[in-house]
Amino acid sequence: MIKLDNVRKSFDGEEVLHGIDATFEAGKCNLVIGKSGSGKTVLVKCIVGLFKVSAGHIYYNDTDITRASKKEMRSLRQEIGMLFQGGALFDSKTVEENVRFPLDMFTNRSEKEKRMRVDEVLERVNLQGQNLKMPSEISGGMKKRVGIARAIVMNPKYLFCDEPNSGLDPQTSLVIDHLIYEITKEYNITTVVNTHDMNSVMEIGENIIFLHEGCVEWSGNHENVLTSDNRLLEDFIFASSFLKRAKEALVQDK
Amino acid sequence: MSIFTSIGRYMILMSHIFSRPENGRMYYKEVMRQMNAIGVGSIPIVALISFFIGAVTAVQTAFQFVGSFIPPYYVGYVVRDTMLLELSSTITCLVLAGKVGSNLASELGTMRITEQIDALEIMGINTGSFLIGPKVIAAVVTIPLLVVLSAALGILGGYMAVATSNTIKVSEYLRGLHAFFDPYYVTIMLIKALVFGFLLTSISSFYGYYVEGGAYELGKSSTRAVVISSVAILLADYVLAFLLT
Ligand SMILES: Nc1ncnc2c1ncn2[C@@H]1O[C@H](COP(=O)(O)OP(=O)(O)OP(=O)(O)O)[C@@H](O)[C@H]1O
Ligand SMILES: [Mg+2]
Numbered sequence: 001m002i003k004l005d006n007v008r009k010s011f012d013g014e015e016v017l018h019g020i021d022a023t024f025e026a027g028k029c030n031l032v033i034g035k036s037g038s039g040k041t042v043l044v045k046c047i048v049g050l051f052k053v054s055a056g057h058i059y060y061n062d063t064d065i066t067r068a069s070k071k072e073m074r075s076l077r078q079e080i081g082m083l084f085q086g087g088a089l090f091d092s093k094t095v096e097e098n099v100r101f102p103l104d105m106f107t108n109r110s111e112k113e114k115r116m117r118v119d120e121v122l123e124r125v126n127l128q129g130q131n132l133k134m135p136s137e138i139s140g141g142m143k144k145r146v147g148i149a150r151a152i153v154m155n156p157k158y159l160f161c162d163e164p165n166s167g168l169d170p171q172t173s174l175v176i177d178h179l180i181y182e183i184t185k186e187y188n189i190t191t192v193v194n195t196h197d198m199n200s201v202m203e204i205g206e207n208i209i210f211l212h213e214g215c216v217e218w219s220g221n222h223e224n225v226l227t228s229d230n231r232l233l234e235d236f237i238f239a240s241s242f243l244k245r246a247k248e249a250l251v252q253d254k
Numbered sequence: 255m256s257i258f259t260s261i262g263r264y265m266i267l268m269s270h271i272f273s274r275p276e277n278g279r280m281y282y283k284e285v286m287r288q289m290n291a292i293g294v295g296s297i298p299i300v301a302l303i304s305f306f307i308g309a310v311t312a313v314q315t316a317f318q319f320v321g322s323f324i325p326p327y328y329v330g331y332v333v334r335d336t337m338l339l340e341l342s343s344t345i346t347c348l349v350l351a352g353k354v355g356s357n358l359a360s361e362l363g364t365m366r367i368t369e370q371i372d373a374l375e376i377m378g379i380n381t382g383s384f385l386i387g388p389k390v391i392a393a394v395v396t397i398p399l400l401v402v403l404s405a406a407l408g409i410l411g412g413y414m415a416v417a418t419s420n421t422i423k424v425s426e427y428l429r430g431l432h433a434f435f436d437p438y439y440v441t442i443m444l445i446k447a448l449v450f451g452f453l454l455t456s457i458s459s460f461y462g463y464y465v466e467g468g469a470y471e472l473g474k475s476s477t478r479a480v481v482i483s484s485v486a487i488l489l490a491d492y493v494l495a496f497l498l499t
Contacts, residue, residue: 050372077378088369102377105277150373 001026002047002158002190007056009039009046016042018214019056026157027188029181029204033195034211035236040194041085043211044160047192048082049073060158078106081151085162085194087143089135089150095122096131099149106154121149124179141168148176152183159184159191165200177203198237201225210236226251264460270382271390271456284388292354292389292455293396297403299353300346304404307341308333308411316421326422330430333412338439342404344491347450350397351483355458358389359479362462363472371463386459390452397451398444405443442498449494450487457483 002024009017017039024030032040045051047058049065058065060076068076089098100118103109109117122128125145135143144164151159161180165173181204184191193200201208205222210233218233225237226247238244275281315332362385365371374381409431416427461479465472 045372048376050375074378074380077376080376080378082373082376084369084373086369088373090370090373091364091368105280105377105379 001059001061002192003059004047005057005059007043007046007058008054009042009051010054015054016214017046020209020211020214020216022209022216022219024190024192025207026190027185028191028206029184030190030192031195031201031205031208032192032211033201033205033208033236034217035196038211039214040196040211041162044082044162044192044194048077048080048160078154079157081154081156081159083144083147083151083159083161083164085166087135087140087147089143089146091135093135094131095127095133095135095138095146098135098146099153102150102154117153118149121153122146124152124183125149126175141172144168145176148179155187157187157189159189161191161193163194163196165195165197170199173197173199174203180204196236198239198243201237212236263464264457267382267386267460267463268456270380271387273380273383275383275387276379281384281388284384285391288388288392289396291357292350292392293400296350296353296396296400299349300400300404301407303345303349304337304342304407305411305414307345308337308408309415310411311336311341311408312412312415312427313419313421316416316419320421325426327426327430327433329416329422330412330427331433332430333427334409334431334435335439337405337408338443340491342408343401343443343446343450344487346401346404347397347447347454347487348484350400350451351454351458351487352480354393355454355480355483356476358455358458359462359476360472362386362459363465363475366463366465367468367472382463386456386463389459390455393451393455394448398447401443401447442494445498446491446494449490453486453490454483457486 004020004022004024007017007020008015020043032043034040042051046053049068053066056066063072063076065073065076089095090101093101096118099121100114103114103117107114118131119128122131125148127142127145127149130138130142135146138146144167148161148164151161159180164176164180168176177200180191180193183189193204195201202222202225205225208218208220208222208225209216210218210230212232218228218230220228225233228234234244238247312329312333316326316329319326319328362371365385371381371385374384413424413427416422417424458479461475461482465475
């Protein structure tokens with residue numbers, strides 16, 4: 001479980017996050033949604049400690065990471081997997097080397113065990129047989145999936161995905177969403193997903209916080225989204241008139 | 255960033271680069287990879303430049319000594335000592351500041367702006383130590399070797415120049431090479447190589463590691479890495495000249 005208590009973040013005196021309170025539970029897909037520029041990436045980077053918060057506290061179970069030493073932070077991080085918005089693959093390494101890197105670094109497993117684990121996670125993201133490709137030789141969506149494979153290879157307790165399906169077609173996007181959902185349930189992971197993809201919201205949104213200009217504007221789950229009368233949320237999720245009509249039809253059906 | 259902030263951040267980064275590696279084997283592999291890139295990869299350019307510098311030094315001193323009261327065998331002596339004392343270490347490291355420096359700065363800078371460094375941090379890796387440590391270690395081991403090679407090839411270059419022109423006799427050049435030899439000069443050369451190697455890799459890595467922004471800033475950083483490490487080498491050269499002689 002991760003708990004945020006009044007998290008603030010400013011850059012050069014300009015505040016980007018204005019006091020975020022939230023709870024992300026284990027075994028659930030927690031979604032952070034919001035328009036481009038609303039502060040999703042900054043929030044996740046604060047939670048994983050890449051950015052220092054300007055004020056507030058972030059608790060992983062009972063540890064307050066805003067007060068943790070560098071060393072404590074490093075050991076906590078071995079339980080964290082993260083998918084970056086741009087993939088952040090090591091471009092001098094092959095797909096396989098990217099995915100096995102955490103295994104090489106932190107485990108004493110044998111060569112064979114490592115290879116098996118790599119093949120296993122690559123298969124989960126539908127990339128079997130792509131082991132020897134370089135990141136420059138695969139598509140954007142494939143890079144994302146390699147990023148996910150690398151994030152989950154160590155069986156993390158906490159998984160952060162910054163826009164796992166931006167730039168993917170709706171079908172692949174769903175595959176990724178389901179993958180994230182399954183491993184969250186399977187290993188009881190605390191998963192936080194940044195997204196502005198309305199399909200993901202409906203598919204896996206068990207606990208959603210909606211950011212608007214650096215504040216939590218709304219929170220709930222995918223069922224509540226349909227019935228909420230928050231204007232900003234409605235405008236964000238049901239942006240097109242087509243979706244607005246679809247929503248009305250859905251609500252009437254119930 | 256003011257110069258004092260830069261120096262402060264550089265010092266802090268340096269205090270991290272030699273902390274205990276997370277995984278000794280991976281670290282060792284990385285050191286070997288960097289030795290190959292920095293050391294072996296620089297042999298051709300260092301060889302080429304040193305050979306010609308030696309040759310030019312020989313021809314020019316010979317030209318100045320001919321007809322004077324200075325005995326011609328002094329040419330060999332001058333070539334040897336200028337190579338040992340100044341040219342091999344300083345010129346080699348200035349060249350490497352350009353070649354290796356820009357390379358390191360852009361490699362680390364790209365890793366920074368494409369979030370690869372963040373990805374390593376997230377895994378719990380001390381990136382200062384994992385990314386910069388091996389480069390610095392590789393440099394302080396291989397650059398002195400390159401400098402030794404440079405001195406040898408410079409002296410050989412002088413020999414070839416003397417042998418293929420009719421300035422002085424080859425035997426005089428060889429006699430000069432053996433004259434007034436002070437082994438301490440070799441020590442000076444190696445100390446300089448070590449210091450310059452450390453400076454050029456650590457400064458360039460520093461500029462790459464802290465890039466913020468995109469391709470434009472990356473370009474600027476990599477230029478700055480080369481300029482500042484060259485200046486640092488020259489300053490250190492001056493300081494060492496006082497300290498060591
Ligand atoms: N390193 C930084 N320095 C200064 N300002 C920043 C920095 N990173 C982000 N910001 C600012 O913080 C705000 C939120 O940015 P953020 O990247 O979190 O948006 P986002 O919600 O992830 O958007 P997107 O969906 O486009 O990825 C933006 O206004 C941005 O200008
Ligand atoms: Mg973002």
